[in-house]
Amino acid sequence: MNSGQLIDLFLDMMAAERGAARNTLDAYRRDLDDMSMRLSSRDRTWLDAQTPHLEACLAELAREGLAASTAARRLSATRRLFRFLLAEGYRTDDPARSLTGPKRGRPLPKIMSEADVDALFAAAEELDGARGIRARALLEILYAGGLRVSELVALPIAAISQRSGTLHIKGKGGRERLVPLTQPATEALRAWLEVRDQTLPKGRTANLAKAQRFLFPSSSAASGHLTREQFARILKELARTAGLDEAKVSPHVLRHAFATHLLANGADLRSVQALLGHADISTTQIYTHVLEERLKALVETAHPLAKR
Structure with a gap:
């Protein structure tokens, strides 16, 4: 089963069991499609990727200057997908379990002069x-x-x-x-x-x-x-x-x-x-x-x- 099909199965589950809204599902698809592309460039899929491959993808996001909130959202979607793959028997491990997200700085307060x-x-x-x-x-x-x-x-x-x-x-x-x-x-x-x-x-x-x-x-x-x-x-x-x-x-x-x-x-x-x-x-x-x-x-x- 290819990466796109695995993502489809995951999104079907989110819609049926979690009642996820269309906007939420679309956001998950964008994030997971992006991570799929990055794994593919390393000759990996959702079924055989390991923790170092995922870390490399996240490091790439940082080098590209993506906002910490965007990178954190990609990581969250990735974690959810791997938990789904583990629960459904597509994998026997969860390589995303030990990943840590980017630190998000607290926004500076709005002030007046x-x-x-x-x-x-x-x-x-x-x-x-x-x-x-x-x-x-x-x-x-x-x-x-x-x-x-x-x-x-x-x-x-x-x-x-x-x-x-x-x-x-x-x-x-x-x-x-x-x-x-x-x-x-x-x-x-x-x-x-x-x-x-x-x-x-x-x-x-x-x-x-x-x-x-x-x-x-x-x-x-x-x-x-x-x-x-x-x-x-x-x-x-x-x-x-x-x-x-x-x-x-x-x-x-x-x-x-x-x-x-x-x-x-x-x-x-x-x-x-x-x-x-x-x-x-x-x-x-x-x-x-x-x-x-x-x-x-x-x-x-x-x-x-x-x-x-």
């Missing part, structure tokens, strides 16, 4: 009344503390310590942390608290009681507080006013900006980890590209050999 953030704040200053005061408070607290959007919109009044200028945040997994606020954030918060009661919902006592618990109440949300979607719309509106690309502005991008700008201005990774509420330092290490750039600049400006 400090100038872009300043433009957002300037746009918020143009809004009048309680709506503008709320927008400025939301931005200041998010950017000053690097909060997750879910933490920001559901902030209870009880989380605020105006005396110490901090917020008590209960984050993912119930982990708690103290977030210090900058002076502008503290002032924006104070201004919002002065007008917040004007925005409280009117009507049923139950709705009012629920909304009163939150720093940013909402009369239209069942939760009683501003929703993530409502805040996202506020940001999009500010981005339009600021002349920024709306697609590149989101609450999470502002959280990334908070971390990136802190590191760029001298903060250490452990401090940023604590402020972000990351349980593991490895999560915070997506920002190390900023540290690397700062260290390069430091060597170029401060190292005596760089001045020669």
Whole structure:
């Protein structure tokens, strides 16, 4: 039985037993046809290929500059096919079992420049009344503390310590942390608290009681507080006013900006980890590209050999 027929049998099984969709089957066929071609150039088929032949094919993919995600997908399809051949008795071994996939680097977080953030704040200053005061408070607290959007919109009044200028945040997994606020954030918060009661919902006592618990109440949300979607719309509106690309502005991008700008201005990774509420330092290490750039600049400006 030739390689094409073996692939057909495998895809028939995927369709019948796994209910694979047509797009999935087409993707498997493309990946397996490509690997078949590479094995054929080494005078091998799916029935007699060994681990070194497969390793050579994967190395060839790397030399051709294919993305790590593409190579990983080819390897995944290959592994599935060999498991099928082993289960159906076409082979007595699985040469793909010991293969390791290419390392896929974590994508760098999308960030905003400090100038872009300043433009957002300037746009918020143009809004009048309680709506503008709320927008400025939301931005200041998010950017000053690097909060997750879910933490920001559901902030209870009880989380605020105006005396110490901090917020008590209960984050993912119930982990708690103290977030210090900058002076502008503290002032924006104070201004919002002065007008917040004007925005409280009117009507049923139950709705009012629920909304009163939150720093940013909402009369239209069942939760009683501003929703993530409502805040996202506020940001999009500010981005339009600021002349920024709306697609590149989101609450999470502002959280990334908070971390990136802190590191760029001298903060250490452990401090940023604590402020972000990351349980593991490895999560915070997506920002190390900023540290690397700062260290390069430091060597170029401060190292005596760089001045020669």
